[in-house]
Amino acid sequence: MNDRLRAVLLFGLVALMIVGTGFVQSWNSALIILNMGLVSALMALGVNLQWGFAGLFNVGVMGFVALGGLAVVLTSMPPVGAAWSAGGLRILAGLALGAASIVAAILVWKKTSGRVRGWAVAAVLLVGFFAFRTVFDAGVEAVEAVDAATSGYLGGLGLPVLLAWPVGGLLAAGAAWIIGKTALGLRSDYLAIATLGIAEIVIAILKNEDWMSRGVKNVNGLPRPVPYEVDLQADPGFVERAGSIGLDPTTASTLLVKLGYSVLFTVVLVIVLVLAQLALRSPWGRMMRAIRDNETAARAMGKDVTGRHLQVFILGSAICGIAGAMMTTLDGQLTPTSYQPLRYTFLIWVMVIVGGSGNNLGAVLGGFFIWFAWVQVEPLGQAIMGIVTSGMEDGGLKRHLIDSVQHMRLLTMGVILLLVLRFSPRGLLPER
């Protein structure tokens, strides 16, 4: 079976599974799976760029995804005027002061030498930190006091929400630049641990910096790029058209909204996929793979290995950021507590490995496939557990077994990952 036929068959299978969900369960759930599948495929493409092209091990996907989510809030929410006048400028000044002291510390480090160096840098950082806290804290307190129950944060820029997607990519790229500068060029597992750390820190910031993201109070009611269901239902023309194809207005409106998202996501996915394919086949892509396969040889040929790694690390993270922004737009709210590393980092890794690392189409396929499995394992497990426990009398054990079904997902994902790594390490669609 040649590669192309295999790809067509496997993608056909995924399409069949989603359409099958539509017939068996409901079209709404089929579209929900499709939309998150598109987002997951995009994340998998980003990770594939880093791992498949360059062999970089990034386990901080969750952090970049969350930064994308933050971008939606910062770009599209209307600004809270009262909060800005209470302490917005003060916060900005504090942040500027903090950034300035870091820059100053780097300059001092470069200008001095010998024993003075360490002390001078420490002194600059210490003074800078306390100055930052003095200016910043008061501003934060003032902002968070503004109508804490409904706002208590600065809001965003009030721009169209679609603009938030590239902004999410930029935010993630910025964070990736900082990590890449420190951890690239060291051993591969150091990058892994550094990215693991930055992801936890991003989530901690989202949870605690109420002035920016409302923390655990969540930001609800994010603007949408598609119409609202209620508006559609109130539109007589829409109700009539829905009636003419035999759907009641409520179902029709929810389907149309989800379809709108599907179209938008598909456009983004196709653009990124085409770009990634072009990159893979370009001289740049060949160079990346040459570096991945033999760093020493590539370096001997005069390639800037660390520079190229930094480049591809930033690109891949930016894609994850865009996907994160799209996901938050789809959810319509930013909930920092919902970011779990197992779901947003390691599951994406399973997608890439299962799909076929180094193959862009494989990453997309893996994204859909694993997402489908992730969603459907639970009802399936419940059904199986229902049969297993049907003969048992009611009691602690039965309840425990039925409760444990929700953790089946993790186990299944681990087993899938290990089986693929062992018996088909090149994935469903191997790299050509």
Added chain:
Amino acid sequence: MDLLNAFIVLSNFVLVPAIAYGAQLAIGALGVTMVYGILRFSNFAHGDTMAFGTMATIIATWGLQAAGITFGPLPTALLAIPVGIAACAALVLATDRVVYRFYRAQKVVPVIMVIVSIGVMFIYNGITRIILGPDDQRFADGERFIISARDFQEMTGLEEGLAIRTTQGITLVVAIIVVVALFWFLNRTRTGKSMRAYSDNEDLALLSGIDPERVVRVTWLIVAALATIAGVLYGLDKSYKPFTYFQLLLPIFAAAIVGGLGSPIGAIAGGFVIAFSEVAITYAWKRVLEYTLPESLAPDSLVQLLSTDYKFAVSFVILVIVLLFRPTGLFRGKSV
């Protein structure tokens, strides 16, 4: 007198908790560093190995409690630890047999082993959650305090009290026993020496007739014991929750890397460096400063450098600093 009070406050809120936490991290980091030294990969499943061992210990503890057996003033869990270690050892040995051995024979690059360990992590995670659930479990019993704050105040007549919890005392004692036993084993016994030889130079060790599979088996046994003990001590001191154990991965790795991956003494030093920085940076220094500074200089604010929610940031920053300036760690570990 003020200085003494300041010292007591400092001990109560910084020194004692940090020593206990540092000991827990050190034992955890020892496990990571052993896997790294012998099997040559960063084991991302270590946090969940700790969770599994702790879970087995908790279940055994409940069994003992149900049978009416307690350990007097000490937590019953200490009696149950061997059961936990045995269960954990069985699990990791089975994992090695079914999963890791295949890749070892193929001599895959370390990063593939790391990805494999992520798969293992998923599975362990699922197992612990299916058996005991994802919720908080408190399983410490026996005396709560070695010395409580009020007793201390009455005893010394000082204004401030110093409380030492039983779990903190036990942590330190157990940690010392574990570390001494481990170093004795690595430096004095034949098996331990063969392990160090294998870690230093695999080919040379094979040439001199060391059985690599035996070395690997012994390593996993030790790792299971270390992981279970670290997990139980942490769980006694704070509480058991699978997700918290997963999150411990970051400070544990930071400790192992800061000390130098593959270096046992480095893992211990790293554990304490991370613990002390975390506690000191997230502690509100107001009361210590009130005692030490003259009244006119006493601070109004809490003087807390970072809120406790950012404790991961602390281990991360230390990690980055060490990576930038001394990538092999304080004690010159390996680098691949």
